[in-house]
Amino acid sequence: HKKLLKQIKEFETQGDDITQKIFDEVDKSFITPFDREDMNELTASLDSVLDSINSIAQRIRFYRPKKIPAEFKDFGKLILDGCEQMHSAVKELKNLRKQNKILKSCRKMTEIESIADDVYHTIISGIFKKEKNAIELIKQKEIVENLERTTDRIEDVSDILKTIFLKMA
Numbered sequence: 001h002k003k004l005l006k007q008i009k010e011f012e013t014q015g016d017d018i019t020q021k022i023f024d025e026v027d028k029s030f031i032t033p034f035d036r037e038d039m040n041e042l043t044a045s046l047d048s049v050l051d052s053i054n055s056i057a058q059r060i061r062f063y064r065p066k067k068i069p070a071e072f073k074d075f076g077k078l079i080l081d082g083c084e085q086m087h088s089a090v091k092e093l094k095n096l097r098k099q100n101k102i103l104k105s106c107r108k109m110t111e112i113e114s115i116a117d118d119v120y121h122t123i124i125s126g127i128f129k130k131e132k133n134a135i136e137l138i139k140q141k142e143i144v145e146n147l148e149r150t151t152d153r154i155e156d157v158s159d160i161l162k163t164i165f166l167k168m169a
Contacts, residue, residue, distance in 0.1 A: 005057050012054035019047040035167060042160045046086065049157065052150040053079065059146055063139040071123045075116065075147040082112045082154035089161055099165050109158035116151035120144060 022043045060068070089105035123144050131137040 005061050008054055008057040012050045015047055015050035019043050035164070038160065038164045038167070042157070042164070045153065045157045045160050046090070049083065049086065049150065049153045052146065052153050056143065056146045056150065059139075059143050063142065065139040065143065066133075066136055068143075069123065069126065069140065071119065071126065072144065072147065074119050075123070075144070075151075078112050078116050078119065079147065079150050079154070082109055082151060085109045085112070086154060086157050089157075102161055103165065106158040106161050109154050113151045113155035113158075116148055120148040 022039070085105040085108045089102045089109075092101045092105075124141065127137055127140050127144070131140060
């Protein structure tokens with residue numbers, strides 16, 4: 001458990017370092033594959049996903065909920081799927097002519113966020129029905145809100161990618 005939290009924090013820190021390097025390189029580059037502002041926005045958005053995942057891990061670490069509902073795993077799977085789609089899309093950015101692959105990943109990210117909204121409402125409803133301890137309820141509610149917010153950040157990445165391709169069309 002602690003090992004996993006440490007790994008998440010390390011990835012988040014690496015992400016911050018990479019984000020800064022990208023910002024520095026874009027600043028120095030005369031020619032970029034697409035608009036500088038879009039590159040910066042995409043980079044910041046990707047970093048926000050990492051920050052959000054780290055935020056979930058830290059809340060679990062510091063809040064120490066007595067139990068984590070099994071449904072939280074559903075959210076974890078959605079976030080993992082969303083990150084895999086982000087990875088697929090970003091990997092294809094080197095070949096901007098293959099927009100279909102990127103746009104397919106974008107559609108999947110949007111679908112994931114939509115599913116996550118439904119899962120969120122189901123979990124929140126369940127927490128308020130089942131949890132009698134007010135402090136535990138607050139802990140679980142905060143964690144699930146951050147899980148849902150992470151899927152929103154994933155959809156933000158999709159929206160930025162789609163904007164980039166609309167500008168290029």
